[in-house]
Amino acid sequence: MNKVILIGRLTKDPELNFAAGSGTAVTRFSLAVTRPFKKDETDFINCIAFGKTGETIAQYLTKGRQLAVTGSIRTGSYDAKDGTKRYTTDVVVDSFEFIGSGNNGGAGRDQNSYNNGYGSSNTGSDYSNSSSNFGGMNFEEDMTPVDDGDMPF
Template identity: 60%
Template sequence: MNLVVLIGRLTRDPELKFGQSGKAYSRFSLAVDRPMKKGEADFINCVAFGKTAELIGEYLRKGRKVAINGRLQMNRYEVNGEKRTSYDVVVDSMEFIEAKGAESSTSEFSSPAPSYSAPKVASQPTNNDFDSSSFDEDEFPF
């Protein structure tokens, strides 16, 4: 089973792009705090497709805290004759963790969560229009 669940803050504004067929995709990175290691975080590359990508591109910005559900995907490619490998989390669903007004004004990603309960914000449905068997891998540049 390949299942990834992450809660973290965006390290930069997401990139929303469209493939040659018009299908949306969005790349972004999450800073996820390491448990029991104050001030340390892992930076995880993520990619979303379809409606989820459009939602991410429209509503998420650097510093916003989100939860994502997805799967880990390994990508192999060659640069100047050198073989390289990268890993991305392919996002199936995303949920806002903080209300928009509760965003942190600092760029530090390991700051503690606020002590109040943020209001529930609408979440992205888990049913998105991405089907890995229906897209051409050459269409997306990663």
């Protein structure tokens, strides 16, 4: 089983592009995810969202905004222009949830979720009010508030 659940903050604004030929929305972004029990250690994880999911992330989220995503890990490789082989690891986003207040309020939709049809929180492709229960985890009880002054971006 290849299932990933991440909670982190966007390191920069999401980049929205459209695939040549099909016109499918492709949004790339990076999440800064702090390691539990090690305040000074953070992983920067590359994520990709397709279709309506990607368009929504690009439209409503900006740098510093806290986000929970579910998806799967995808690895790949390519030959760089200098002839070396490069390896990639990305999380392909299936669904996400706005959490926290973020730096800009993200269109005022705190604790709303979006799902592209894969997963269990929504069955449509629209926003819906939800509790802060994501993947069976209650974040209101399990999370310690983050001081935005401690963030590196």
